[in-house]
Amino acid sequence: xxxxxxxxxxxxxxxxxxxxxxxxxxxxxxxxxxxxxxxxxxxxxxxxxxxxxxxxxxxxxxxxxxxxxxxxxxxxxxxxxxxxxxxxxxxxxxxxxxxxxxxxxxxxxxxxxxxxxxxxx
Amino acid sequence: xxxxxxxxxxxxxxxxxxxxxxxxxxxxxxxxxxxxxxxxxxxxxxxxxxxxxxxxxxxxxxxxxxxxxxxxxxxxxxxxxxxxxxxxxxxxxxxxxxxxxxxxxxxxxxxxxxxxxxxxx
DNA sequence: TCCTTTCATCGATAACCGTCTATGCATTGA
DNA sequence: TCAATGCATAGACGGTTATCGATGAAAGGA
Numbered sequence: 001x002x003x004x005x006x007x008x009x010x011x012x013x014x015x016x017x018x019x020x021x022x023x024x025x026x027x028x029x030x031x032x033x034x035x036x037x038x039x040x041x042x043x044x045x046x047x048x049x050x051x052x053x054x055x056x057x058x059x060x061x062x063x064x065x066x067x068x069x070x071x072x073x074x075x076x077x078x079x080x081x082x083x084x085x086x087x088x089x090x091x092x093x094x095x096x097x098x099x100x101x102x103x104x105x106x107x108x109x110x111x112x113x114x115x116x117x118x119x120x121x
Numbered sequence: 122x123x124x125x126x127x128x129x130x131x132x133x134x135x136x137x138x139x140x141x142x143x144x145x146x147x148x149x150x151x152x153x154x155x156x157x158x159x160x161x162x163x164x165x166x167x168x169x170x171x172x173x174x175x176x177x178x179x180x181x182x183x184x185x186x187x188x189x190x191x192x193x194x195x196x197x198x199x200x201x202x203x204x205x206x207x208x209x210x211x212x213x214x215x216x217x218x219x220x221x222x223x224x225x226x227x228x229x230x231x232x233x234x235x236x237x238x239x240x241x242x
Numbered sequence: 243t244c245c246t247t248t249c250a251t252c253g254a255t256a257a258c259c260g261t262c263t264a265t266g267c268a269t270t271g272a
Numbered sequence: 273t274c275a276a277t278g279c280a281t282a283g284a285c286g287g288t289t290a291t292c293g294a295t296g297a298a299a300g301g302a
Contacts, residue, residue, distance in 0.1 A: 029163045029166035029167045029170065033162055033163045033166055034161075036157055036160050036161035037158075037161040039161075040154055040158040040161040041154055041259090042151045045150035045157075048237050051237075052236060052237040052238075052239070060278080060279095061278070062277085062278060062279085070261080070262095071262065071263085072278080072279070072280095073263080073264095073279090073280080073281080074260075074261055074262070076278095076279060076281085077280090078260090080280080080281095094278095095268080095269050095270060095278055095279085096269095096277095096278065097278080097280095101237065106238050107238055109234065110238075113227055113231055115170075116169050116170060116173040116222065116224070116227055117227050117228055117231075118224075162289095181248080181249095182249065183247080191290095191291080191292095192292065193249070193250095194250080195290070195291055195292070196249095197251085198250095198291080200249095202289095213249095213298095215300075216248050216298080217247095217248065217249085217299095218248080218249065218250095
């Protein structure tokens with residue numbers, strides 16, 4: 001916390017009341033940013049959407065390549081980013097790796113966004 | 122929609138049931154991604170958080186520089202990105218530009234994320 | 243009129259990101 | 273044992289991004 005003290009309106013050449021400094025959210029900002037980065041790509045949003053719509057909530061990488069129109073290494077790259085962000089998990093089964101969403105991770109994101117929507121007035 | 126037809130388990134060397142293709146979300150994916158990109162940065166998350174916590178829900182750019190520890194052009198750059206994503210608006214008042222959040226924009230984001238959290242099972 | 247303050251833009255630089263081809267490893271079926 | 277398939281990694285490339293210092297415009301006070 002920083003001092004909210006005193007000098008409000010003391011100097012008229014000062015713009016406005018000082019802010020609650022951003023420290024409130026500093027740690028959580030650096031935690032949230034990578035998760036948002038992982039989602040901030042059209043390809044990865046489509047992957048998430050495809051996993052959500054997939055018959056058993058699961059799909060192997062090979063099923064994603066053709067609808068996405070990308071090569072296998074590129075899809076693998078995006079899956080890795082989503083995996084490292086904790087948004088999906090992959091379990092190896094035989095020759096394949098089945099990926100599924102981790103909805104809790106998305107829920108965390110939604111909740112972290114909520115406070116910013118409480119109109120401050 | 123694509124054919125969910127027939128050949129499930131017909132060929133055992135094929136991985137799994139075909140997906141609903143991603144088209145469902147293709148357009149909205151390219152619409153969402155830029156908004157998520159705008160949020161996917163620790164500095165900009167802090168700006169959003171600071172605006173949400175600011176006394177009148179508003180702040181001018183000059184109040185952000187010092188708590189963020191960044192130069193004025195850099196802060197201006199981030200504000201522009203948030204502005205272009207529709208997440209904040211700035212109104213010029215005298216010498217200052219007062220920025221405030223557009224909570225509806227965040228709400229849209231939350232809602233767009235919701236479908237992916239419905240466990241498909 | 244001149245100086246100060248707030249803000250945006252420009253140009254440069256260094257880092258990062260998405261995509262590809264090439265390659266190697268593990269698993270499976272012949 | 274060999275060939276084919278699914279997947280991950282490495283390396284290269286072109287484009288984007290975050291940051292800075294310098295500069296200029298608009299507004300207001302002295």
